[in-house]
Amino acid sequence: xxxxxxRDTGEASxxxxxxxxxxxxxxxxxxxxxxxxxxxxLADAGYEFEIAGGGPGEPFVExxxxxxxPLPTVDFIESYQGEETARGxxxxxxxxxxxxxxxxxxxxxxxxxxxxxxxxxxxxxxCIAGALARQRLFYVSHDPVGFYETAPERASAQVRTxxxxxxxxxxxxxxxxxxxxxxxxxxxxxxxxxxxxxPESELPDVDVLVVPSAFSVDEHELAAALAExxxxxxxxxxxxxxxxxxxxxxxxxxxxxxxxxxxTVMEAAxxxxxxxxxPATSEQRGVAAAIADVQGFAVAKSIEDVVDQLGTLDPxxxxxxxxxxxxxxxDDALGA
Numbered sequence: 001x002x003x004x005x006x007r008d009t010g011e012a013s014x015x016x017x018x019x020x021x022x023x024x025x026x027x028x029x030x031x032x033x034x035x036x037x038x039x040x041x042l043a044d045a046g047y048e049f050e051i052a053g054g055g056p057g058e059p060f061v062e063x064x065x066x067x068x069x070p071l072p073t074v075d076f077i078e079s080y081q082g083e084e085t086a087r088g089x090x091x092x093x094x095x096x097x098x099x100x101x102x103x104x105x106x107x108x109x110x111x112x113x114x115x116x117x118x119x120x121x122x123x124x125x126x127c128i129a130g131a132l133a134r135q136r137l138f139y140v141s142h143d144p145v146g147f148y149e150t151a152p153e154r155a156s157a158q159v160r161t162x163x164x165x166x167x168x169x170x171x172x173x174x175x176x177x178x179x180x181x182x183x184x185x186x187x188x189x190x191x192x193x194x195x196x197x198x199p200e201s202e203l204p205d206v207d208v209l210v211v212p213s214a215f216s217v218d219e220h221e222l223a224a225a226l227a228e229x230x231x232x233x234x235x236x237x238x239x240x241x242x243x244x245x246x247x248x249x250x251x252x253x254x255x256x257x258x259x260x261x262x263x264t265v266m267e268a269a270x271x272x273x274x275x276x277x278x279p280a281t282s283e284q285r286g287v288a289a290a291i292a293d294v295q296g297f298a299v300a301k302s303i304e305d306v307v308d309q310l311g312t313l314d315p316x317x318x319x320x321x322x323x324x325x326x327x328x329x330x331d332d333a334l335g336a
Contacts, residue, residue: 023121024053026073030263032057034192041327063245071106074099104129124160131167139168146181147286174322176269177290189322191266196248207232209254211264225303262287270321274313
């Protein structure tokens, strides 16, 4: 298992002794990249860490030189929004409840074996496990009830937001927007992104960066529409794409980012790159509504809407990297 001290950057002695556990949610790679950003900021502050999470984010963690602790995965988004029938959706969610139970148990076992000085996670299963294992718990979530319209989703979000306000020592809420929607009882921080020290002269050559999700529009049709306007699309995950330790240099270099998920929205905000959001899931629609009037962002419902936004957006500004702020919060708490 790889810790901060195993990297080529050299071993740092932990300020307070011991190791910090870091857990990331397993749906989508963005959870892993932003929690790794917190972990590496803690390493820069003098702590060692070990990380767990699994799912699509695990290859990004490994590409940065770390080995994750294995955990069972769960996919509520696919179960709730990917099934064609209500019966299938209920069956999928019930299956995922069982998977979540196994994931919580695995987290508890890992935490008790590791015996960290603190546990930092954006995974609700990890939050429950941290409480059960009696950890100093620091929780991260951007998922307010106000994102959702249906009763089941709002009820689920109520649980996901209320429990951590009691269980966690600090509940950090990273936002690109001011005001509503809010999560009462949380500490608001800026959008989270990996720290990128790539010199300007070494940034990749990118025009429009397209970061698709499993529920977004057809990225190839979007690339063709952009090409008709004389713009070149770089498709993350496309045939010519190779796995990168971080998307941040590409987001910084791009003239425009097109995405669906909040992880890319946050990275664009930190990189000060204009961004068009094409929401598909209910959470993504909630994010889109929250950022609709934020400088540097626009919301699209179709490929035609994306093309119409070319050259119209000012860059985002004034967003501090919340990953660094969260690391400071944890460091300050441990040193108190």
